[in-house]
Amino acid sequence: MAKSAKHSKKPEIGDLRDWLKATKALGELQIVKGADWNLEIGGISQINYRRRPNKAQLFDEIKGYPRGYRLLTASMGSTRRMAMTFRLPSGLSDQGLVKELRGKPLKWETESVKFPPHVVKSGAILEEVYRGADVNILKFPTPIWHEKDGGRYIGTGCAVITRDPDSDWVNSGAYRVMVLDEKRVTVNIESGKHGRLHLEKWWAREGRCPIAICLGMDPLLFAMAGLEIPTGIGEYNYAGAIMGRPVDVVRGPATGLPIPAGAEIVLEGWLYPDKQHKEGPYGEWTGYYSGGQRTAPLMEVETLLHRHDPILLGAPPGKPPCDYSYMRTVLKSSMIHDALVKAGVAEIRGVWAHECGGGRMLIVVSLKQRFCGHSRQAAAIAAQCQAASYMNRYVIVVDEDIDPTNLEEVMWAVCTRTDPATDIEVMKKTWGSKVDPMRREPGPTFNSRALIDACRPFDWINEFPAVAEASPEFVRKLLDKWGHLFAE
Numbered sequence: 487m488a489k490s491a492k493h494s495k496k497p498e499i500g501d502l503r504d505w506l507k508a509t510k511a512l513g514e515l516q517i518v519k520g521a522d523w524n525l526e527i528g529g530i531s532q533i534n535y536r537r538r539p540n541k542a543q544l545f546d547e548i549k550g551y552p553r554g555y556r557l558l559t560a561s562m563g564s565t566r567r568m569a570m571t572f573r574l575p576s577g578l579s580d581q582g583l584v585k586e587l588r589g590k591p592l593k594w595e596t597e598s599v600k601f602p603p604h605v606v607k608s609g610a611i612l613e614e615v616y617r618g619a620d621v622n623i624l625k626f627p628t629p630i631w632h633e634k635d636g637g638r639y640i641g642t643g644c645a646v647i648t649r650d651p652d653s654d655w656v657n658s659g660a661y662r663v664m665v666l667d668e669k670r671v672t673v674n675i676e677s678g679k680h681g682r683l684h685l686e687k688w689w690a691r692e693g694r695c696p697i698a699i700c701l702g703m704d705p706l707l708f709a710m711a712g713l714e715i716p717t718g719i720g721e722y723n724y725a726g727a728i729m730g731r732p733v734d735v736v737r738g739p740a741t742g743l744p745i746p747a748g749a750e751i752v753l754e755g756w757l758y759p760d761k762q763h764k765e766g767p768y769g770e771w772t773g774y775y776s777g778g779q780r781t782a783p784l785m786e787v788e789t790l791l792h793r794h795d796p797i798l799l800g801a802p803p804g805k806p807p808c809d810y811s812y813m814r815t816v817l818k819s820s821m822i823h824d825a826l827v828k829a830g831v832a833e834i835r836g837v838w839a840h841e842c843g844g845g846r847m848l849i850v851v852s853l854k855q856r857f858c859g860h861s862r863q864a865a866a867i868a869a870q871c872q873a874a875s876y877m878n879r880y881v882i883v884v885d886e887d888i889d890p891t892n893l894e895e896v897m898w899a900v901c902t903r904t905d906p907a908t909d910i911e912v913m914k915k916t917w918g919s920k921v922d923p924m925r926r927e928p929g930p931t932f933n934s935r936a937l938i939d940a941c942r943p944f945d946w947i948n949e950f951p952a953v954a955e956a957s958p959e960f961v962r963k964l965l966d967k968w969g970h971l972f973a974e
């Protein structure tokens with residue numbers, strides 16, 4: 487992929503501003519002027535997420551804020567923007583994008599050692615630096631995204647940077663950040679996440695943990711921060727492997743942590759075990775306020791860095807489709823497809839981790855059946871492979887004539903090729919989550935999942951009724967002759 491970027495003479499994307507130029511060139515950038523940070527930006531973004539394909543929306547002249555203090559949403563809400571962000575060829579379909587991505591995570595992982603971040607002396611992020619009494623994070627047009635949110639969330643499409651105190655491993659995770667006042671935020675890092683691991687080690691050793699929060703950058707770095715990259719591998723390295731060149735970073739003036747040289751806004755400071763604050767409620771990726779209000783570590787901002795006319799990168803979760811559900815769907819679909827192939831499941835024709843399930847809860851696999859039990863094998867592995875195991879709820883397996891991305895077709899197969907009494911298996915005590923709306927406090931975080939075998943029964947597949955529709959060959963011929971009827 488690095489090669490294709492190199493040879494295709496496309497301008498190289500180094501930061502969010504290059505990315506915006508490339509999006510404009512695709513005709514997928516919409517400038518929105520005069521919206522209110524208080525609910526309007528969130529609401530307009532929600533309406534945008536629900537049109538297909540949507541546009542990247544760059545909000546400017548936000549009510550009460552100077553022109554140039556901007557905010558971007560829906561960065562990766564279309565196939566073309568996803569492909570561009572991942573430095574892939576243009577002109578791909580949804581499934582084409584998944585196909586293009588297949589095998590890549592393994593390759594990036596292997597190559598990541600070759601791409602440690604490159605430390606440079608200066609960068610645009612150092613254009614404006616504020617310390618101590620001069621720090622004011624209220625200068626940014628942070629939205630209240632949804633009506634029932636407990637506060638203004640500045641960190642949504644963000645990257646929280648921490649370093650392992652025992653090694654060179656620098657982690658970057660998308661953990662939400664809520665504004666408390668001019669100088670304080672909360673940082674919500676769930677247990678088990680890499681950032682949390684670092685936090686706990688630092689707390690045990692030094693009583694505080696240095697962090698840098700990057701709030702606007704090349705969306706590739708946000709995608710990396712929101713993706714479960716293996717323990718010990720830095721997201722900068724991974725992004726470097728995708729781009730075919732290292733990410734340029736500068737040292738944060740307060741913490742020394744590496745921050746993207748072309749970032750838009752960065753907050754630096756320390757988290758302490760005994761400094762916590764109420765956080766939330768905030769809409770979750772499941773589409774509910776299922777996390778409630780809890781406490782999260784509080785950060786007093788030591789240093790605020792930003793470019794002139796900074797751009798916040800927004801990516802609020804919520805009822806799907808949300809800001810980043812398409813990104814998760816595409817990435818998870820390719821990872822699950824790879825996992826099935828790696829596990830030896832034959833004849834997989836497509837995988838789609840639907841956005842309505844947040845890219846996790848509903849997975850459809852299509853395959854060409856070759857033997858009795860083939861479809862159940864695929865279902866069980868799809869439900870439990872590492873990429874899908876957390877918070878999956880339904881796996882549907884369909885024959886190769888069904889497009890897994892098309893829910894109408896998938897449900898037609900469910901309606902016509904299943905016998906509920908024998909074609910639905912249930913797995914119990916599987917890996918659930920605190921944010922599962924079906925979990926009641928203080929219950930354990932198990933869930934259950936159904937595997938729906940919506941393939942024609944293999945033992946009498948040759949007797950199964952033929953589909954009543956014009957054959958694809960005949961449709962092609964008709965379109966050659968009659969295509970003008972359907973041109974508009």
Ligand SMILES: Cc1cc2nc3c(=O)[nH]c(=O)nc-3n(C[C@H](O)[C@H](O)[C@H](O)COP(=O)(O)O)c2cc1C
Pocket residue numbers: 642643644657658659660661662674675676677678679680681682711712713714715801802803810
């Ligand atoms: C927009 C967005 C918001 C997220 N918010 C949180 C969050 O508040 N807390 C959290 O623990 N994980 C959150 N996640 C999930 C993590 O970013 C994801 O699990 C990632 O892999 C974490 O990085 P790590 O694997 O290096 O810990 C969010 C993901 C995205 C895309």
